Amino acid sequence: MSTRPTDNHWIAVKTAAVLSGSGVLIWMTEDRVMSRVVFSGDLGWALSVAAVFGASLTLLLLMVTIFRIRDQRREARSARVAPVIRQEIAACLAGGSRRQELEQLSREYPDETGQCFRDLFLVLKGRTNKELIELANAVGLRQLWELAYRQGTTEERVGVVRCLAYLASEAGPAFLAEALADPDPDVGIEAARTLAEMGNGDSVEDVYDYARRQSLMVRAILAEDLRPHLSSLARGIVASDLASRNAARIRHALQMMRAWSTPLAVSLDPLLEHQSLVIRVEALGLLNLIHITGDTPGRLRRNLQDQAEKVVEAAALAAGRLHLDSLLPELSCLLSRPEAAVCRAAARALSAMGHFGPLEDKIRTGGSPGAEAALEAVQKAHTGHDLYARVG
């Protein structure tokens, strides 16, 4: 759970305001009331505190009750009206002449009408979507949504971003590009998702660029929205990021590739010799998704002989996934290493390649991390499900 840094300042200000306001109220209660009724100072103060907070909580309790009743009534009204509104929208989209009735409903129930349109924007595509845009403009939802976007809560603003973009038609991508820079990250994510849905070339690269600057969670979410544009991204910004000198850019590009888990026409060969261990490990984990060149086994071999345990582990797993028989001697040698993680990776690779001979030999010798790893891998192969499938 996290709040935005700007919110943090507000939270501090509001908390301080409530507490100091309460302090003033307590002082006034003690000064004007309690000191005249209760003659003991400390008890008078305690009673003042209790009276002020008790009164505030009673007020809040009243508000809770009012909010509950209001929400219940609103829900009941929505449940009653929404089907009628949807029916009218459907009639209008089907070419019926019910526009006046819909306009009437929109005037009476603007929130419910807006919600029905928002739901439909999520599911209707193509020509029907265009008709829906016209209809929403005709019933005057644009002003309502613009107001919500300017002054609403985060939830309301997120709710209208998509609709406003569609209503803006050709100007939609420009509006969304502006929304991407919104200080509220939730609005930014929604804008990015809509932009990925509506956009072309440059605007999709803007979304990718936005994802790169955000947290891992945002990248995980936007990776799905960017999936339809994979080939153009792979040719453009992903390829240039992978060739960049900036380690963070490379790492983020590799993370996006991992999120897509789809074969891409990019080269990772130079990254197998990158100075950053993290990048090398990440690149080794993605080798099965790209085209392998003649140099790849050689680079993998060098990684299998690396000093860093993590790199050797990742290289062994990659060799197993790619079924590179030429690396069999190196993988067999790894079974004799003292590091249990390396032995396990090598055993798993050999098992994936179907070479059980070295594993069985190792089991027979027993008493070493390699023998234990070999036994584990052979048993896994026989039981049929591989718990390490996602670990590499």
Next chain:
Amino acid sequence: MSWEYGLWRALKTTQYVFTIYVGSISLVYLALMVLGFFVLRNTRNHLTDAERIALLKSPLTPSVSVVAPAFNEAATIVQSVRAMLSLHHPDHEVVVVNDGSRDDTLKLLIDEFRLYRSARQPRASTRCHPIRAIYESRDPVPLVVVDKENGGGKADALNAGINVALKDLVAVVDSDSLLEPEALLYVTRPFMEDPGCAATGGIIRVVNGCRVHGGRVAEVGLPSSLVARFQVLEYLRAFLGGRVAFSHLNSLLLISGAFGLFRRRMLVECGGFDRRTVGEDMEMVVRIHRRMREERRPCRIVFVPDPVCWTQVPEHLGSLSNQRNRWQRGTGETIVRHKKMLFNPRYGVVGMFALPYFAAFEMFGPGAELLGYILTIVGLPLGFVDLERALLFFCVSMLFGLILSTGAILLEEFTLRKYPSVRDVLGLFTAAVLENFGYRQLMAVWRAKGLVDGLLNTRTGWGTMRRKGFESR
């Protein structure tokens, strides 16, 4: 100066100190509650359907090993494991640690999930009693059962689970608890938002009184037992009032042992859970804070108020007394072990505020409350406390308790609103009034005894708790 006058002065001074103490504790609680309210209002926990689906599909979502220690849990183990296996997460495994149960826990698991003895080896070596065997399922379910020798308490069992766990994150859960299907995804989220996140904890709610079907809470309700109902209120106060605010100040000291998520690497680096304390959950969190601050590494420990772990609370006074005694001993042991951090600016807000707060109010609070009752009872016949004043003081203290409870119920109403019926909310208010007549005093006695037991080391271990199956309610 006569001795009577001396005694009178001493008692009077104690009375003033006591009044100041009660005033400070109440004000700090209120301040935390106000802060918690604004934090909850400004936090958007909700994920849209599309975001949730994306995260549930994504290989970028960190993998989780759910470690559940089990000791004589035959009544609930199968249901709990089924519920844990069906949690919504893209990559999670369930590691059940059978801590040398004397009932049919292991046999039930072997039969129900078709377990075989696995060749899987531990991945880490945090201290724990010897592991007798590791089992995995013949069915395509990510279930691992670790059978270990009994001893060392829950911490020992957790360490065995951490050693066998494979994934990046380790979720520590009680095997008698039920997690909501998406709880794991929601507590994983802070790790994806902030690479410096070391641990997260979710809210614990009381399952007593709820209707459970198929290992899930189908209908939320209040328990009929008054003792359990008081505990509902206590949990709301503790989680919504205190932990939200402490988390916001990055000084959360306690992630409940019933549901917490840790970076596995961090647990292994810290040497696993401490087997010498019964408050291993709090001790681990304080140790992480301490280590990270000493090494000047970024560290965030986050409380997530939305994902819910439902737990059974004791309805029998004997079990409840054991539990509170243990909690109090755990708090005391942790504070004593990390006393170096108290008022030490090197440890930031944790050293300057959170730990002193726990020491002054959570550790010694029950003792002070008990002292207040004793002083009043002794002071009345001796004449240094008059009856009218004592009654007024009791009313004020009750009013404060009521304010705090009402505040917690309001926080719940304004933010999460898990209790849908107005009758339940009214039931909670009634409990908030009634708990002042007997329950609070009983708690003070048990907790004070726990503190003494902890300091004198006269009692160790966990004690026993009577369990019911979930679906029986």
